[in-house]
């Protein structure tokens with residue numbers, strides 16, 4: 419499966435958002451990653467529909483929306499209308515996860531579920547066949563620039579076992595503390611979608627960093 423590099427807009431320079439969107443358009447990145455935080459599910463507030471519409475106006479690549487919010491069902495249709503291509507909700511935020519996944523699919527988007535570092539992969543067993551993407555959080559959600567949690571590798575193994583013979587085309591995404599130092603190891607472990615905020619936007623040359631990430635994943639042995 420193709421490796422997907424998804425720079426996280428959370429770490430962009432909002433005073434120069436159009437410039438940063440253009441940089442991603444011109445780079446080897448595959449998706450835009452759009453982190454929505456509500457100050458309730460996570461202890462931080464990021465952005466919502468106005469910024470989503472601004473990104474959509476200029477982005478030439480798919481927008482991958484990660485909802486770190488409570489009651490995501492209320493907002494799925496509006497994010498889809500605003501231009502989301504995939505929508506990921508948190509397992510921990512959904513009382514009726516199966517219903518939420520169906521809502522995302524009915525909106526025309528790819529459906530993803532994210533797991534916090536403490537949430538075991540096995541809890542997705544009964545919905546795994548319905549999913550397009552599982553996001554394994556490799557930091558506690560809420561902030562960019564945190565340290566990668568090593569137990570993520572064990573969770574990737576658990577997820578690979580869970581999808582075997584059931585949903586082998588599933589996109590395995592990781593998010594948090596991803597950079598040039600660990601992207602090859604993650605690709606070799608079976609990850610095919612990499613979210614990176616700080617590593618891209620704090621680099622001297624973000625375009626070159628994205629290209630380096632891409633070539634490191636492409637030289638891994640898992641494709």
Ligand SMILES: O=C(CO)[C@H](O)[C@H](O)COP(=O)(O)O
Pocket residue numbers: 426428429451453484486557558559560561562563564593594595596613614615616617
């Ligand atoms: O979802 C997120 C935070 O909840 C961010 O996408 C994630 O932390 C990426 O940031 P970085 O690459 O800087 O660690």
